[in-house]
Amino acid sequence: SLLTVSHFQDPETFMVWIHFHAPQKLITSTDPLGPADVYLARIDVEVDSPGPTSVISSISLYARVGIVRIHAPKDLQTLPMLAKIGTTVKQILPLKNAGNIVAELKIQTDESSCFAVKPESVSIQPGKDVKVTISFTPRDTKSEIQSLLTILVQPSGPQYEMVLKGMLDRTQSNSNTSSNPSVNIPPILSNKQFISWGGVCLGRAVQQKFTLRNNSTSVTHQLRLLIRGQDQDCFQLQSTFGPEERLSSNRELTIRPKEDICVRVLFAPTRVACMVAKLEIKQSGLRSTHPGVKFTIPLSGYGGTSNIILEDTNKLSDSYVITLNDIAPNKISTIAFSMRNTGSRAAFVKAVCFTDLQTKTLMDPKVIKISPDQFVLKERTREVRCVNSCNRQKSRSECLKHFH
Incomplete structure (x- = not known):
């Protein structure tokens, strides 16, 4: 939806706010996730006149709606740590995004506690994982200290919590126990x-x-x-x-x-x-x-x-080839191909266009575009994807596609 225009001092400049409201979708924590929902729209700018008019400019709008699910090892629901006063111990906490959209996380502990976390902000792609470091530095003689680690999915949740349990190491130093080697x-x-x-x-x-x-x-x-x-x-x-x-x-x-x-x-x-x-x-x-x-x-x-194969393409020994025909200046050419997951697990697929596959030089998305370029393909399912080419030069364009 378009909101009211705000004018600046310069009468030739103004700002328009665009709000996107994701539709409600009922899904439980145990339901399998398919690909994220994609919503497309366009804003056309025209001159407001009583006579015939044409579009001055267009702006494409793109939104992805999905679910963020953060997984951590079940054995680490409570994280115990042991250290002496004045020393610091660290432990790695792996976090996995089992959802179908990018997860922006803010991770923090109680400000007054003896625990710290780095980094405090992370971004996790669907199907990927990151590692954060939890450190514990006891400052007093309390035998046990508990704190709460909160993981907030930005901007508005959900929030995950993990108990941090710090214990004071009271074992004697080597100088005090050297006379008893069985204890040292x-x-x-x-x-x-x-x-x-x-x-x-x-x-x-x-x-x-x-x-x-x-x-x-x-x-x-x-x-x-x-x-x-x-x-x-x-x-x-x-x-x-x-x-x-x-x-x-x-x-x-x-x-x-x-x-x-x-x-x-x-x-x-x-x-x-x-x-x-x-x-x-x-x-x-x-x-x-x-x-x-x-x-x-x-x-x-x-x-x-997961096991991804491409259909409706020419298969080589180690790759697939798609030929785009009838490419002409300022004309959009489209070719479709099928992608099938023959495996037993859902696959996160990302499609990237390169001008040079060896140097991994990215191609201008205005020339070659695959939409959506990342999605989740469920096990034993098949989906059709389109490659769109818009050649703005009087030359033939070639697309090298690489799937991660």
């Missing part, structure tokens, strides 16, 4: 705080690995690794014994001073869904009265993948 247990370090898999085809398994390091200069540690959780059968530890490889849900290993050990975790999904578990790493061979190493690495993975 250096930490075991890991280069990953969580492990996540993207889409994995059903019937296939994908391996990821992380490294454990014994930070001690003199103590050898016995560790026990155990996978637990609601989908623990989908995750397994992979070990090598000579020429033989074994898969199991638990494993014991010995790690010598300053030694690095590579641990391999296999994910084999059993259904098209998000699956979660956790890998517990504990110290074995210690009495319950002695402190030891104990921490958890969250595991998460998605079952099923």
Whole structure:
């Protein structure tokens, strides 16, 4: 809708506000999301006269309406952190946009708390994820501090909340415990705080690995690794014994001073869904009265993948070719092609036109345009897309299309 014109001091200059009101659409949090709705319109500028008139200028209007859904690992609904007074510990929080439009997020904690978050503002494309860093710096002797992390979808919600739980590390320093080597247990370090898999085809398994390091200069540690959780059968530890490889849900290993050990975790999904578990790493061979190493690495993975093929095109060995015929100056030429998702999961598709595929030089959208240029294609569905060419020069235009 057009609002009242506001005049400036210069009578030849004025401003017009255009408001877009998205229509109401009832959808639950469990409903599958299709592509975002696209609304097109145009503003024509004409001279207000009693006689015949023509359009002076036109302005195209484009709006996308969809849903933002923010996902975080289920094991991180409450984020525990442990630190000594005056020191800072950090933890990575992965956030995924499972919606069908871009998510603009504002992330913040209580101003008076001992927690901080960076960055405080992020933008996440549909189907993509970002990582934010949560830091905890205890300032007093309270044994436990709780705060609330809020994630607000701009400009008007929804809002997500996560509990931050900070605990004071009261373990004694090495100088006080050096006389008792059994209590002086250096930490075991890991280069990953969580492990996540993207889409994995059903019937296939994908391996990821992380490294454990014994930070001690003199103590050898016995560790026990155990996978637990609601989908623990989908995750397994992979070990090598000579020429033989074994898969199991638990494993014991010995790690010598300053030694690095590579641990391999296999994910084999059993259904098209998000699956979660956790890998517990504990110290074995210690009495319950002695402190030891104990921490958890969250595991998460998605079952099923998308597979995009183009139809009504010429297929080459590694690409597709579409030929635009009858290209003439100031004439719009259109060609249609079909896109099919033969996979088991919805796909986020982005279409980009290049003048040079090697250098990734973008083409002027006024010459070659695909609309919409990004959308969600549901599993086992097919959609038709059009390529529009408007050549403003007396030469033939060529479009190189690359799909991410």
